[in-house]
């Protein structure tokens with residue numbers, strides 16, 4: 001069930017759209033902000049509120065890589081695996097992170113601190129390789145500075 005606060009925030013988003021389901025992505029982001037990820041129950045709550053089927057909404061939720069359908073760590077590392085980053089050393093950066101955190105792509109550290117996920121181009125190809133940790137962009141990575149960034 002949606003909380004009063006969640007409903008209020010979704011209602012605010014609904015004022016920007018002509019039909020209720022057009023605000024579904026914003027509504028999912030609101031649920032994620034309050035609950036850390038979008039569980040099946042959270043997805044159903046939003047679908048019911050917007051008059052959509054859970055299946056239809058799940059198709060949208062799983063399409064967007066910023067919607068987490070499973071629990072994630074406090075810090076989500078999204079490492080770019082698109083062409084410029086790939087050419088400029090993605091694989092070394094990814095293996096350094098995996099080695100440092102002891103997790104593979106798609107996994108979360110046992111202390112729930114970090115989740116490592118792949119992401120398409122972050123729009124900073126001229127400073128590849130790049131990744132984001134939550135909302136913070138890190139560019140011009142190399143195996144040394146990526147470890148310093150993680151330890152910070």
Ligand code: FES
Pocket residue numbers: 080081082083084085086120121122123124125128129130
């Ligand atoms: S390819 Fe990685 S930022 Fe564009």
